[in-house]
Each structure stands twice: as C-alpha cells, then as structure tokens.
Amino acid sequence: MASPSLAPTADPSRTQPLWVMLLALLSGFALSQAYRTTTAIVAQGLQVDFGLQASSLGAFAGLFGLSFGVAQLLMGIGLDRYGLRRTVLAAAPLGIAGAALSALAPSYGWLMAGQVLIGVGYSPAFVACTLFIARHFAAERFAFFSGMSMGVGGLGLLFTGTPLAWVVLHWGWRAGFGVLCALSALSWLLIFALVREPAHPDAPPRLAQTWGQALAGVGALLAMPHTWGIVVLGMSCYAAFLSLRGLWLGPLLMDRFGFSLLDSGNVALALSLIALFTPAAFGRMDPGMHRRRAWVGNASLLMAGLFGVMAFLHHGGATVALMILMGLLSGYSILQYSDVRSSYPSELTGRALSLYTMAMFLGVALMQSLTGAVGAWAGARGMEPYRVVLLAIAAWLALASMAFRLLPASPLLKKR
Numbered sequence: 001m002a003s004p005s006l007a008p009t010a011d012p013s014r015t016q017p018l019w020v021m022l023l024a025l026l027s028g029f030a031l032s033q034a035y036r037t038t039t040a041i042v043a044q045g046l047q048v049d050f051g052l053q054a055s056s057l058g059a060f061a062g063l064f065g066l067s068f069g070v071a072q073l074l075m076g077i078g079l080d081r082y083g084l085r086r087t088v089l090a091a092a093p094l095g096i097a098g099a100a101l102s103a104l105a106p107s108y109g110w111l112m113a114g115q116v117l118i119g120v121g122y123s124p125a126f127v128a129c130t131l132f133i134a135r136h137f138a139a140e141r142f143a144f145f146s147g148m149s150m151g152v153g154g155l156g157l158l159f160t161g162t163p164l165a166w167v168v169l170h171w172g173w174r175a176g177f178g179v180l181c182a183l184s185a186l187s188w189l190l191i192f193a194l195v196r197e198p199a200h201p202d203a204p205p206r207l208a209q210t211w212g213q214a215l216a217g218v219g220a221l222l223a224m225p226h227t228w229g230i231v232v233l234g235m236s237c238y239a240a241f242l243s244l245r246g247l248w249l250g251p252l253l254m255d256r257f258g259f260s261l262l263d264s265g266n267v268a269l270a271l272s273l274i275a276l277f278t279p280a281a282f283g284r285m286d287p288g289m290h291r292r293r294a295w296v297g298n299a300s301l302l303m304a305g306l307f308g309v310m311a312f313l314h315h316g317g318a319t320v321a322l323m324i325l326m327g328l329l330s331g332y333s334i335l336q337y338s339d340v341r342s343s344y345p346s347e348l349t350g351r352a353l354s355l356y357t358m359a360m361f362l363g364v365a366l367m368q369s370l371t372g373a374v375g376a377w378a379g380a381r382g383m384e385p386y387r388v389v390l391l392a393i394a395a396w397l398a399l400a401s402m403a404f405r406l407l408p409a410s411p412l413l414k415k416r
Contacts, residue, residue, distance in 0.1 A: 028125040035118050168261070
C-alpha cells in the first residue's frame with residue numbers, strides 16, 4: 001500500500017505518481033460538482049427562455065441527481081469489473097454530449113435529456129476517486145485524503161459561482177454549458193493520458209462475477225440492518241445543502257432580497273471557497289470510528305436547525321452570514337464516507353461506497369424535485385415559497401437525523 005507521503009513506487013504498471021493520477025481523476029469530479037450546481041445561476045435565464053415555473057425548475061435540477069443516482073449502482077459494479085480508468089473513460093463522453101445538448105437545447109424537453117446524459121456520464125466520478133484512495137493510500141488516512149479530494153473537487157463549485165454568473169450575464173446560459181462542455185473534454189483527455197491503475201492485492205478480480213451476482217451482492221448489503229441508517233441519512237445531508245447551494249440560493253437572494261445575478265454568484269463563490277477546505281478539515285478532525293456516528297448525527301441535526309432559522313430570516317446580510325455558517329458545517333459529510341468504509345469488510349467497500357453515493361444523489365433528486373413542488377404549492381396559496389421550502393428541508397433533515405440515531409450501527413464498529 002502506498003505511504004502517506006505519496007511517493008511513487010517502482011510498480012511498472014503505472015508511469016505517473018499516485019497523486020498525479022488522483023488529480024486527473026479529480027478533474028472529472030470537479031466537473032461533476034460544477035454540473036450539479038449550475039441551476040442556481042442559470043435558473044433565471046431558463047425561466048425567461050422556456051417559461052419555467054418553480055416545479056419545472058426543481059425537476060430540472062433534480063434530474064441530474066436522479067440519473068446520477070440510478071446509474072451509480074451499475075457504475076459501481078463496472079468499477080469493480082472493468083476498472084476505474086476504463087469505466088470513467090467510457091462514461092464521461094455521455095456527460096460531454098449532454099453538456100453540448102444543453103447548450104443547444106431548443107426546448108425544455110431537450111434540456112432535460114441533456115441533464116440525464118450529464119448525470120449518467122459523471123456518475124462514477126467521485127466513487128472512482130474514493131476507491132482509488134481506499135486501494136492505494138493508508139487506511140488511517142482515508143478520511144483526510146477523501147476530504148482533501150472533496151476540497152479539490154470543490155474547484156468545480158468555484159466555477160459555478162462568480163465565473164459562471166459572469167459568463168451567463170454577458171453571453172447567456174447556453175454559453176455557460178458550452179464552456180463546461182469544453183472543460184469536460186479536457187478532463188477526459190487528462191484521464192486518458194495520465195491514469196493507469198496500479199496493481200493492488202485488495203482489488204477484486206476483474207470479471208470474477210456476473211452482473212447478476214454483483215447485483216445480488218448489493219442486495220445483500222441492503223439486508224444488513226445497519227445499512228438503512230446509513231442510506232437514510234445519506235439521502236438527506238448532502239441533498240439538503242445542495243438543494244440550497246445548487247437550486248434555491250440564487251432565486252432566494254434575488255427574489256427575497258433583490259440581489260443581482262452577480263451578487264448571488266459572489267455568495268455562491270464564497271460557499272464554494274469554503275467547500276475547498278472544510279472537508280479536509282473535518283477529515284483531519286475525524287474522531288475515530290467509535291465517536292464518528294455521534295458527530296455525524298449531531299452535525300446533521302444542527303444543520304436542520306439552521307435551515308429552520310433561515311426560513312424566518314428577512315435580512316439579506318444575516319441570511320448570507322447563515323449560508324456561510326452552513327457552508328462551514330457542511331464539511332462533516334466527509335465523515336459519512338469514513339463511516340461507510342468502517343462499517344463493511346474490505347471486500348464490500350466498493351459496493352458500499354457506490355450504494356451510499358447512489359443514496360446521496362437519489363436524495364438530491366427527490367429533495368430538489370419535492371422542494372420545487374412545495375414551492376409551487378405554497379406560491380399558489382399566497383404563502384412565501386422560500387419559507388415553506390426551507391422548512392420542508394429542515395423537517396426532512398431532522399427526521400433523517402433521528403432515524404440515523406435510532407437505527408442500529410454496524411457490528412464491525414462494536415468489535416474494533
């Protein structure tokens with residue numbers, strides 16, 4: 001196993017140091033981060049060009065997460081059967097095609113088709129990075145390197161802040177998708193040129209199982225009682241923050257407080273800058289497997305409370321400050337990945353991470369779609385939609401936090 005120093009070894013199966021290959025893989029994850037948060041910046045343009053209501057906008061934002069999550073399971077099996085490099089290189093062109101289709105979309109339906117392609121194309125992006133770390137870096141440093149990787153991937157969030165807002169302001173939302181398409185093609189070339197998978201004894205034998213056997217293995221994970229607490233909270237924490245950052249941030253600040261598109265982009269940029277550092281910080285503060293679940297449960301409950309407070313805030317500066325606080329807290333989600341890794345034996349790590357990531361993005365799709373419908377329902381009844389949306393997110397996250405506390409933990413955490 002590679003040492004934490006990241007020094008290259010004499011393994012002839014690769015020509016690049018581990019950190020170079022990881023950075024190349026992270027370029028794909030950064031693009032994935034960018035695509036999942038574009039709606040907050042392009043929402044106004046989409047509403048003008050296609051006459052979208054809040055429910056349609058929520059469905060558009062949620063479709064990335066839905067297609068990403070549904071494809072996650074198959075991509076996880078593909079990562080085990082065909083390897084990280086081949087799976088990522090085969091899937092990413094779908095995302096590139098989806099970005100091009102979105103830039104050229106003549107109607108809302110074509111725009112939705114582009115979202116499906118993007119979601120499927122980038123579905124293996126982060127799991128490929130976490131599996132690479134799990135297989136080739138020291139186990140006790142998993143949380144730190146995963147957090148650092150999450151931070152590097154946050155560069156994609158930076159682009160969907162002020163830079164994308166500036167592009168959209170001057171050339172329109174279609175140009176934003178065009179730039180993302182070009183960056184995606186460059187990422188594919190980097191992965192093709194630089195990534196070679198080192199041999200590792202813990203990696204599963206290629207093609208050792210049929211697809212049916214692999215799917216049955218995922219079913220076995222769901223039969224384990226502790227999986228459900230992980231899945232329920234996994235469907236809620238990231239979904240809550242991404243629903244704010246990726247969907248409602250721009251409309252809320254512009255409609256409730258009169259912010260300009262560029263002002264909203266600056267707030268999104270600030271949250272993205274925070275996202276570069278907080279996962280690694282929480283990874284460094286990882287309290288260990290026996291106290292980690294309590295940290296995750298408490299942090300998620302606190303985040304639910306902050307959403308509830310924001311629902312009743314009617315001061316622009318205080319709302320922005322609260323968003324910044326939520327951004328600082330959001331880094332705790334990296335501890336959930338560490339919890340997943342500690343809750344299953346090593347031979348199930350890849351599938352467990354894929355299942356958890358699938359749960360995350362199905363949660364994103366459900367929450368963004370649901371909050372879009374809730375916002376439309378509230379507006380039709382004369383209520384302020386953002387208050388109802390934020391309260392719905394707070395309630396969802398609070399209930400998931402309680403379920404995580406009450407459902408059983410992994411027996412492995414009790415043995416170690």
